[in-house]
Amino acid sequence: xxxxxxxxxxxxxxxxxxxxxxVEAKSLLTxxxxxPKGSEMSxxxxxxxxxxxxxxxxxxxxLGAHPIFLLDEDQPxxxxxxxxxxxxxxEAGHEQARTFDASILYATEDRITAxxxxxxxxxxxxxxxxxxxxxxxxxxxxx
Numbered sequence: 001x002x003x004x005x006x007x008x009x010x011x012x013x014x015x016x017x018x019x020x021x022x023v024e025a026k027s028l029l030t031x032x033x034x035x036p037k038g039s040e041m042s043x044x045x046x047x048x049x050x051x052x053x054x055x056x057x058x059x060x061x062x063l064g065a066h067p068i069f070l071l072d073e074d075q076p077x078x079x080x081x082x083x084x085x086x087x088x089x090x091e092a093g094h095e096q097a098r099t100f101d102a103s104i105l106y107a108t109e110d111r112i113t114a115x116x117x118x119x120x121x122x123x124x125x126x127x128x129x130x131x132x133x134x135x136x137x138x139x140x141x142x143x
Contacts, residue, residue, distance in 0.1 A: 029071040029112075031127060033134055037061045067136070069127060071112070079104050079114040081125065 040060040045051050070080040078101040102114035102125060110130055116123040121140035128134065 026073040027070060028073050028076070029069075029129065031069040031129060031134070033067045033069075035061060035063055035065050036067065036134075036136055067134075069112075069125070069134075071107075075101070076107075077104050078102070079112065079125065081114075081116065081123075 038060055040058045041055060042058075043053070043055045045053055064084055066084040068082040068084075070082075072078070072080065080099060081102050082097055082099040084097050100116055100118075102116035102123065104112060104114045106113040110128065112125075112127045112129070114125045116125075121138055124137040124139070126135045
């Protein structure tokens, strides 16, 4: 009798272990970028709105950002975005990775366009995998 119990217990344990094996989603596309470089434009009346309307353009480079974009088979409508040192965190003087899901608006093998909305801003990403180019835009109000 004990041998049947041991065999049955072993089979149940084996079945439980095999059913609990994690299933990983297949990555369809992973894009890693160098630190973004470009320009920033601001438009407004300045602090407290005291000056006349003007537009400023500044050179921008986000050191240590190295954005990574991941398109997953399980969520083809989402683009996982990771900033190693995101611009909003850089300004606050912190260095910490930030990962979030952007909603894909348009996707072909030539271009992927996605947006991410936070409480204070909207990010827009246009990636051109075959060309090795990406354009990132941050839309927000600066006080």
